[in-house]
Amino acid sequence: MRIGIHTGYWSAGPPAGIGEAIAAADQMGVDSIWTAEAYGSDAFTPLAWWGASTRNVRLGTAVAQMSARTPTATAMAALTLDHLSDGRAILGLGASGPQVVEGWYGQPYPRPLARTREYVDIVRKVLERGAPVEYDGAFYQLPLRGEGTTGLGKALRSTVHPHRADLPIHLAAEGPKNIALAAEIADGWLPLFYTPRLDHEFRERLAEGFALRSPERSAAADFEISATVPVVVDDDVEKAADAVRPFLALYIGGMGAKSANFHRNAIDRLGYADAADEVQSLYAEGRRAEAVAAVPTALVEDIALVGPREKIAAELQRWEQTAITTLLVQGDATAVRTLAEIMR
Template identity: 85%
Template structure:
């Protein structure tokens, strides 16, 4: 199992010390570093900046928002980053949720799976550069056939020759159909709330996608599953769990609209519906400290690695037999170093 770093979202500014941590991780042989975006920092710029100070570590977006850019613009960013980094880019894509998509990007959140399928098709056309890009889909048409268009558009081919026509594309997915779609059309899956306890169930969803996978796609043996896993090293398990509770409370109670929170749905599937109801109610009432305190330690330990290094070394054994190929550490430099020592 490989190790990566998930740098997460920026808050008011860049994460303190992250550049030095990534440089150190590159020297340690850590496999990859990943960035996120929602409605603050973007996912590509930090990778270009941090990537300029590294030589080996792979550079992944987890995730670049599909609704934030046209497919061709995303392909341009990915192939540019791939050239600058010497072939280290991984394009991780995701659809976010209706609050962000409609509130920030100003796009209707409709049929996200179908949109994702079209999006990936177009990105691959750009990267393959076999012919001028043309597409006539429900969501994307190239050239456009919008009523207000001039009608002068023409199919174009990237002026830049992509470094890798097979630049890997990964999909962030939480629901069963989304997971299957990742296995069908992508080169990897980016799960947020993975637990070894439900590994068999996750594998079933992946198998459904592999069964529909086109023969020209990369081998399923090369398919990657890069799971974001909070890691907190501390002698006291409860105090370590306290560092993860705000993250879970936010995703359960504060991300997404009522009845349309896909992160909450994922927690329900893990078996924590009752706790999630309480967290959601407290969060909506503005009682955030109580919402954080309501996150069960059992839930934290299901999706994270917390406690003394010896306990984490024992707990990570359950992850080794799962479908996960890369464990993306969400934590400080101590967490990354501890996981590198345990799995190195």
């Protein structure tokens, strides 16, 4: 199992000290660095900036939101980054949720799985560069025809020859059907709330998708699973867990509506529905400090590595036995260094 760094969402600005941490990670042999986007910083610009000062780490988006760009625009950004980084780019895609998709990007959200399938199809056509891109789908049509158009649209092929026609595409997925879709059409899966305790269930969902995988796709044995895992090193377990609780409270209570929160649904499937009810209610009432405090330590320890070095080293053995191929550390430089030393 490899180690990567998930730089997370920006708050008011770039994460403090992240440039230095990435430079150190490149020297330490860390596998990859990953960026996120929602409705603030974008995912591609930081990778280009930070990637320019590195030589070894792979550069992944976890995730680039599909509603933020047309499929061809996303393919352009990925192939550009791949050229500039000499073949180190990984395109991680995600559907996000209706609050962001319709509220921020002004795009329709329904049928995200079918939309994802078409999106990935078009990105691959751009990267393969076999012919001018034409597509007649339920969500995307290239060239665009019909009412409100000039009728002058022309099927085009990228002027730039991609550095890699098989640039890897990974999908963020939380629901069972979406996990299976990632295994069917993508080169990797980006889970957010992974727990070794349910590794067998995740493997079953993946197996469903692998069974439908087309022959031209890379072998299932080459499929990557890069899981975001908060890591906090501290002699006091509760203090370490406190650093993770706000992250979980935000996703349970603040990401999405009560009737449509796919992150909350993922927590329910882990077995914490009652605790999630309390966190969500407190968050909705504006009692955020109480919502954070209501996140159980057991939940934190299920999806994160927190506590003294010895505890983390012992628990890491369970993670190494899972389907995960890369553990994406969400934490500070101490967390990355500690994990790297333990795994060496």
